[in-house]
Every structure is written in structure tokens, then in C-alpha cells.
Amino acid sequence: MTAEASTAGEAGARSPLSGLTGKWWFWAAVIVAVFAIVGLDVWGLDEDAENHKAILSFLGDGLVGFLKAVTEPVALFWLKLGFAIETSMTGLLVGVLYSLVALGFVLIYKASGMFNYSQGVMVLFAALTFVGLTEYGIPVILALVMAVGVMILFAIVVEFLILRHLVNQEQIILFMATIGLAFFLEGFGDTIWGSNVKKIPLDLPSGAMDWLTIGDWNVQVQWLDISAAATGAVMVVALAVFFNKTRIGRALRAVADDHQAALSVGINLRTIWIIVWSVAGIVALFAGIVWGAPSGVQFSLSLIALKALPVLLIGGFESIPGAIVAGLIVGFGEKIAEVSWGDSLGGGIENWFAFMLAMVFLVIRPQGLFGEKIIERV
Amino acid sequence: MFYREAGQFSTTYSQDQGIWSIKQDKWATFAIIGFAFFIIPLFASPYLLTVLLQLLVGCMAALALNILTGYCGQISLGTAGFMGVGAFAGYKFATGMRVLGGDGGAVTAATELVPMIPAVENIFVAILLAGAVTAAFGILFGLPSLRIKGFYLAVATLAAQFFFQWSFIRFEWLYDYASSSTIQAPRLSLMDGWVLPFKVPWFTWDLQFFWGTVDFTMKVSGPGYADKLHQYLIGLIFVVLFGFIAKNLMRGRIGRSFMAIRDMDIAAELIGIRPLRTKLLAFGISSFMAGIAGAMTLFLYLEALEGAEAFFILDSFLFLFMVIIGGLGSIMGTYLGAAFITLLPIFMVNFLPWAGGLVGMSINTATVEHIQLMVFGGLIIFFLIVEPLGLARLWQISKEKLRQWPFPY
Numbered sequence: 001m002t003a004e005a006s007t008a009g010e011a012g013a014r015s016p017l018s019g020l021t022g023k024w025w026f027w028a029a030v031i032v033a034v035f036a037i038v039g040l041d042v043w044g045l046d047e048d049a050e051n052h053k054a055i056l057s058f059l060g061d062g063l064v065g066f067l068k069a070v071t072e073p074v075a076l077f078w079l080k081l082g083f084a085i086e087t088s089m090t091g092l093l094v095g096v097l098y099s100l101v102a103l104g105f106v107l108i109y110k111a112s113g114m115f116n117y118s119q120g121v122m123v124l125f126a127a128l129t130f131v132g133l134t135e136y137g138i139p140v141i142l143a144l145v146m147a148v149g150v151m152i153l154f155a156i157v158v159e160f161l162i163l164r165h166l167v168n169q170e171q172i173i174l175f176m177a178t179i180g181l182a183f184f185l186e187g188f189g190d191t192i193w194g195s196n197v198k199k200i201p202l203d204l205p206s207g208a209m210d211w212l213t214i215g216d217w218n219v220q221v222q223w224l225d226i227s228a229a230a231t232g233a234v235m236v237v238a239l240a241v242f243f244n245k246t247r248i249g250r251a252l253r254a255v256a257d258d259h260q261a262a263l264s265v266g267i268n269l270r271t272i273w274i275i276v277w278s279v280a281g282i283v284a285l286f287a288g289i290v291w292g293a294p295s296g297v298q299f300s301l302s303l304i305a306l307k308a309l310p311v312l313l314i315g316g317f318e319s320i321p322g323a324i325v326a327g328l329i330v331g332f333g334e335k336i337a338e339v340s341w342g343d344s345l346g347g348g349i350e351n352w353f354a355f356m357l358a359m360v361f362l363v364i365r366p367q368g369l370f371g372e373k374i375i376e377r378v
Numbered sequence: 379m380f381y382r383e384a385g386q387f388s389t390t391y392s393q394d395q396g397i398w399s400i401k402q403d404k405w406a407t408f409a410i411i412g413f414a415f416f417i418i419p420l421f422a423s424p425y426l427l428t429v430l431l432q433l434l435v436g437c438m439a440a441l442a443l444n445i446l447t448g449y450c451g452q453i454s455l456g457t458a459g460f461m462g463v464g465a466f467a468g469y470k471f472a473t474g475m476r477v478l479g480g481d482g483g484a485v486t487a488a489t490e491l492v493p494m495i496p497a498v499e500n501i502f503v504a505i506l507l508a509g510a511v512t513a514a515f516g517i518l519f520g521l522p523s524l525r526i527k528g529f530y531l532a533v534a535t536l537a538a539q540f541f542f543q544w545s546f547i548r549f550e551w552l553y554d555y556a557s558s559s560t561i562q563a564p565r566l567s568l569m570d571g572w573v574l575p576f577k578v579p580w581f582t583w584d585l586q587f588f589w590g591t592v593d594f595t596m597k598v599s600g601p602g603y604a605d606k607l608h609q610y611l612i613g614l615i616f617v618v619l620f621g622f623i624a625k626n627l628m629r630g631r632i633g634r635s636f637m638a639i640r641d642m643d644i645a646a647e648l649i650g651i652r653p654l655r656t657k658l659l660a661f662g663i664s665s666f667m668a669g670i671a672g673a674m675t676l677f678l679y680l681e682a683l684e685g686a687e688a689f690f691i692l693d694s695f696l697f698l699f700m701v702i703i704g705g706l707g708s709i710m711g712t713y714l715g716a717a718f719i720t721l722l723p724i725f726m727v728n729f730l731p732w733a734g735g736l737v738g739m740s741i742n743t744a745t746v747e748h749i750q751l752m753v754f755g756g757l758i759i760f761f762l763i764v765e766p767l768g769l770a771r772l773w774q775i776s777k778e779k780l781r782q783w784p785f786p787y
Contacts, residue, residue, distance in 0.1 A: 176762060183695070187748040187749060187753075190744075207452075305573075351544050359522060363522070366530070
């Protein structure tokens with residue numbers, strides 16, 4: 001790939017195959033393959049045409065079989081419309097949670113150019129702090145406020161101890177620093193609050209609601225999912241108002257646009273960082289509470305939060321709407337994939353489907369759905 | 379005083395470009411290798427050998443990662459996944475396999491037709507083959523690096539890690555359709571039946587110098603059968619060998635092209651380095667070594683393991699920590715970092731309860747683990763801020779100081 005291809009903004013991305021068309025051995029291989037498939041018969045070299053048939057049937061069966069195996073489950077799935085709608089709803093509502101975690105990433109990335117790996121652990125830590133405080137007999141509301149306070153304190157400490165020392169470092173160094181931060185925070189949370197599974201003490205609505213009936217299938221929606229989605233929606237609206245209507249929000253956007261210009265008009269970068277990390281911490285707190293509600297607050301929470309990474313790749317690192325839409329896509333897509341192809345692949349493909357989807361997106365559209373900056377190609 | 383280059387002159391270019399800039403370094407290197415090969419076996423307890431084997435595996439994996447991340451600048455969070463590929467490939471080679479598994483492992487008429495690939499009996503061959511298979515997978519998963527870099531690539535390698543973890547459970551062929559997804563290293567030996575008719579002091583270390591026999595058989599693998607000492611020696615051979623290979627590769631044309639790609643890929647292209655070939659080569663070499671580390675984990679260190687558990691994502695991070703703390707782009711640093719990260723938990727397990735006892739606190743193992751995480755995380759941040767070049771840089775500084783000691787002016 002040439003140097004000009006690597007400059008950003010070229011609309012027609014070159015296909016990975018384009019490098020091959022100039023190679024003699026590629027064409028040699030093509031000619032040999034065509035000869036093998038067609039030529040054997042045409043020139044009568046393969047008298048019984050057995051090899052020929054075998055190759056053709058192998059290719060045919062393989063391709064057709066593959067396409068069938070991929071598409072058939074999806075079609076069957078949508079035929080059961082009621083079930084399909086219910087599954088999609090579940091997926092979308094899980095997607096809202098992915099969006100919530102991804103939002104935290106995007107906020108920090110926009111303001112400090114830091115890809116915050118520790119966001120997932122922040123979710124865990126915030127939820128742990130909240131639950132841990134209530135276990136000491138502190139009322140829920142007060143515990144919530146105190147947990148918010150702890151996250152703000154955390155933001156200040158991070159700024160004081162890490163961010164200000166790593167100004168102007170390469171992004172990859174910042175990224176590795178946040179991996180370190182993730183480890184530290186995880187150990188810290190466990191040391192203080194213990195590593196046993198904790199139940200969220202909130203009376204979140206439980207049970208399911210009959211939503212609509214299609215054929216003989218009652219589409220049910222979990223109340224918990226609905227409240228999660230509502231929380232997510234409220235957070236998103238609140239963030240949008242915060243970003244667009246307040247003075248601090250304007251300053252945040254200015255920093256996101258251009259650090260130096262923001263500095264030159266008198267915006268204090270460090271204050272902004274503290275605010276952004278605090279907001280990300282608060283988002284993490286809510287995500288953690290909602291997420292921890294069904295199965296308790298435990299270590300796996302921070303691993304599930306890793307799913308926010310493919311969400312970011314799909315949505316683009318710098319876009320809040322991107323994070324939301326991509327979260328929904330990932331939640332929806334992986335549920336559908338699990339139900340459709342899970343059986344033939346042995347189940348559990350939810351764990352990596354999102355990542356594979358993100359890889360495909362990377363190849364097709366490296367900047368993500370709503371990404372502003374086109375990443376540098378190599 | 380003793381660490382001086384006084385009187386040592388390079389008279390040829392090849393001398394000037396040598397691995398060791400002064401003779402003392404060379405002697406020290408060979409002294410350490412000799413110590414590891416000939417002295418440690420004399421007194422090592424099985425526990426110490428287990429620790430050392432863990433260290434050797436860590437060295438190998440960190441070496442693999444450092445070539446990719448430190449020298450070529452392609453960050454990878456999937457080292458443990460690739461090690462898993464190596465472990466399973468080694469297992470399949472060492473136990474023999476049919477290419478197609480058939481129905482639940484039952485031998486049917488159809489599977490009978492598929493030729494059985496005989497088991498590899500030699501542990502060196504098995505481990506190297508495992509490396510080769512892993513290299514193929516590494517190149518495959520390195521393909522995204524042609525289009526993306528930085529943490530985009532990190533996420534792509536994370537995808538590989540999750541995919542591998544999943545497939546170690548789902549593809550039953552990998553663990554021979556056993557009910558649990560655990561694999562067990564087969565019994566392997568080297569130099570079977572080689573017997574010397576008289577005794578040599580070094581091998582048996584007792585007072586009977588010449589009367590008796592020496593059995594050279596090395597029990598290198600298989601739970602309940604293998605001898606830890608023999609496993610340690612095999613592991614050491616691999617680590618020393620690949621340490622030298624890596625050092626020389628990175629000094630030469632290949633290493634320089636890696637570093638050019640790392641420092642600025644467009645500039646590297648302009649001086650005639652092909653990014654495609656170079657990056658895939660880095661992925662290939664790196665995952666070859668990672669595969670060897672994985673096969674070493676199976677044959678030498680753990681002997682029986684559960685794929686998704688033994689090669690968990692957190693292990694990938696630990697290897698990354700070894701490289702960062704040791705020093706990105708330094709072979710010496712890799713070893714230092716691996717030693718540091720491997721030995722620190724062992725030190726803390728022993729030290730923390732004692733220290734807690736001093737201040738009247740009882741610290742259980744779970745707490746020790748949590749404190750370990752904190753220490754690791756804190757150290758990473760500390761090193762990134764204070765000494766981004768890691769232990770290797772500290773090592774270099776201390777050597778400079780030592781050179782002038784005791785007269786610094």
C-alpha cells in the first residue's frame with residue numbers, strides 16, 4: 001500500500017485483494033485452479049470426469065451448504081415472530097447497558113485522548129462501593145450520594161497522580177497506564193469490600209410484563225430490563241443537556257476539539273479532566289447498579305464491561321450517539337447470533353461475537369459508524 | 379573497579395557490533411547460563427524447580443510479546459490465547475491425531491479412512507511443531523494489523539484471545555472428546571535407554587565416582603512420571619536458545635526493519651521496508667515463541683491444564699506487564715521483567731502474612747491476591763510515569779555507575 005493510500009480521507013478503500021492482482025503467482029494459481037476445474041473436462045484429460053465432479057460437487061456443496069447453514073437459522077428465527085421480537089427486545093435492552101459503559105469510555109476519550117481501559121473496573125468498583133456502604137447500614141440514598149462522592153474523589157486522585165504526569169505521552173502509553181489503573185482499582189475494591197458476590201439492596205422492579213401477543217406467543221419483557229433502559233435513556237438525555245447547554249459542557253467540547261486552543265482561551269485542562277472522570281465515574285456507578293441487579297455485583301462485571309470495546313470500535317471512539325447506536329447493535333446482534341448460529345457452533349458465541357463484528361467493521365469502516373476522525377491507515 | 383573496558387579495543391567492525399560491548403558482560407552471561415545449567419540442579423528442591431519453570435515459561439512468553447510490542451510496536455493482548463494454541467497443538471502432536479474427529483471421537487468407518495498422524499515422541503520436535511502451528515494462527519490474526527494500529531489493534535487481539543478461550547472448550551477434538559476439557563501431557567522421555575557403564579560425578583553427585591551406572595533417561599513430561607529437574611533443563615535449553623535467537627534477530631536486518639515500522643511506518647515504507655511482510659513476520663515470530671511458551675506450559679510446567687483457564691485473559695495482561703516493567707524493546711529487560719512479575723507474588727505470599735502479623739493483622743491468601751493486583755497496577759503506572767524504559771534502563775544506569783565506581787570523576 002502506497003503512501004498516498006495511507007493519507008486519510010480516501011473514499012474508496014482498496015480491497016485487500018488489490019495487492020494480489022499484480023502478482024504473477026496469483027494469476028498462475030488462478031489459471032491452475034481454472035484448468036483443474038474446467039480444463040480437465042474440456043480437454044478430456046479426466047476421462048471419467050470423476051475428479052472434475054468431485055471438485056465441483058465439493059465446491060458446490062461447500063458453498064451452498066455454508067450459505068444455507070448461515071442463512072437458514074436466521075430465516076427460521078424470524079419465522080417465529082413472537083420469539084424473535086422477545087429475543088430482540090432482550091438484546092436491545094442489554095445493548096442499552098453496553099451503551100452506558102461505552103459512554104464512559106467516550107467521555108474520557110473525547111476530553112483527554114485517553115482510551116480508558118479501566119472503565120469496566122470502574123463500573124465494578126462504583127457498584128461495590130455503593131453496595132458496601134449500604135452493608136454498613138447507611139441508607140440507600142445516602143450511600144448513593146457517598147458513592148458518587150467516592151467516584152469524584154477517585155477522579156481527583158487519578159488526575160493528581162496519573163494524568164498530569166502523562167501529559168503529551170503517546171496514546172498507547174496512556175492506554176497501558178489505564179490497564180495498570182484497572183488492576184489497581186480491582187485489587188483496591190476487593191481489598192476494601194471483599195470479593196464475595198453482593199446483592200444490590202435496591203427494590204428494583206422484577207418480574208415480567210406481557211407486552212403483546214403474536215399468534216400463540218406472549219411477548220414478555222422484564223421489568224428490570226425496562227428500568228435499565230429507562231435509566232440509560234435518562235443518563236443519555238442528562239449528558240446531552242450537560243454537554244450542550246451548560247458552560248462546563250461547552251468547555252468540555254472545546255477541549256475535545258483542540259486541547260491547545262482550549263488552553264489558550266483560559267480553560268483549565270486539569271479541572272476539565274477531573275470533571276470528565278467524575279462524570280464517567282457516575283455513569284459507571286449507574287451502569288454497575290443496573291447491571292449488578294440481576295446477578296449481584298461480582299468480578300465478572302468488569303469482564304462483561306470489556307464488551308464495551310467492540311461497541312466503541314463499531315460506534316467510533318468520539319461519538320456519543322455512536323456509542324448508543326453501536327451498543328444497541330451489539331446487544332441485538334449477539335442475541336440474534338446466539339439464537340441462530342449458537343447451536344451449530346456449540347453455544348456461547350456471545351462471548352466473542354461482538355469482537356468479531358467489530359473486526360469486520362474495522363476492515364470496512366475503520367473510523368466506526370459515527371467516528372469523526374478517520375484513523376490513519378497503514 | 380573490576381567492571382572496566384580499559385584495554386579492550388575493537389579492532390574490527392564485527393567486534394564493534396558484537397552482542398557484548400565489554401568482556402566482563404560476556405563472562406557474566408556465560409557464568410549465569412552455566413550456573414543455571416550446572417549449579418542449580420545440584421541443590422534445587424522440587425518447589426524451587428516449579429518456580430523456575432514458571433519463570434522460564436514467563437520469560438518465553440514475555441520474549442514473544444516483546445518482539446511484537448517492544449520491537450515492532452504492535453500491541454497484543456492475546457499472548458495467552460496464542461500460548462493456548464501452542465499447548466493444544468503440542469498436545470495433539472504428542473498424542474497423535476486424526477485430522478477429522480468424526481462423531482464424538484468414536485472411530486467409525488468414515489474416520490477409519492482418515493489417516494492417523496503418528497504421535498511425535500521427541501519433546502523438542504513436538505514443541506517446535508506447536509510453535510509452527512501457532513505461528514500460522516498468529517499470522518492469520520495479525521492480518522488486521524495491516525489496516526489498523528494502536529489500541530484498535532489491541533482490541534482486535536483481544537478478539538483473538540476471547541475466540542481462542544471459547545474454542546478451547548467448544549472444539550472437543552482438541553481434547554479428544556473427553557468429558558472435561560482438560561488435557562494431560564503424555565509421557566515423554568529423551569535418551570531412553572542410554573546408559574553409561576560407569577559413574578560420572580556430575581550426574582549423580584554422590585561419592586561413588588566410578589562404580590555403578592549412569593542412566594541418561596530424561597523423564598521430561600507426563601504427570602506423575604516426569605522429573606522436575608529434567609523438565610527444568612529442557613525449558614532452560616529453549617529459553618537460552620531463543621534468547622540468543624531473538625537477540626541476534628533483533629540486532630540484524632529483521633530487527634531493524636521492525637524498529638523502523640514501530641518508530642514511523644510511513645518513513646519505514648519510504649526506505650523500502652514492506653509493512654505487510656514485516657508486520658506479519660513480527661506476528662509470526664512472536665506467536666511462534668508464544669506457541670513454544672504454551673507447549674512448555676503443558677509439557678514442562680503444568681502438565682495437566684484446562685485451556686480456557688490456564689490461558690485466561692489476565693495472563694495476557696501479566697505478560698504485557700512483564701514487558702512494560704522489564705523494558706519495551708530490550709531482551710535483557712524481558713528476562714528482568716519476567717523474573718520480577720513471577721517472583722513478586724511468591725515473595726508477597728510469604729512476606730505479607732508475616733508483615734501483617736507484625737502490625738497485628740491477619741492477612742489471608744485472598745487479601746494477598748488483591749494486594750498483588752494493586753501492587754501490579756501501581757507498579758505499571760509508576761514505571762510508565764517514572765521510567766518508561768523499564769528495568770532494562772535501570773540496569774543500564776547501574777552498569778554506567780559501576781563502570782566509574784569507585785572513582786566517579
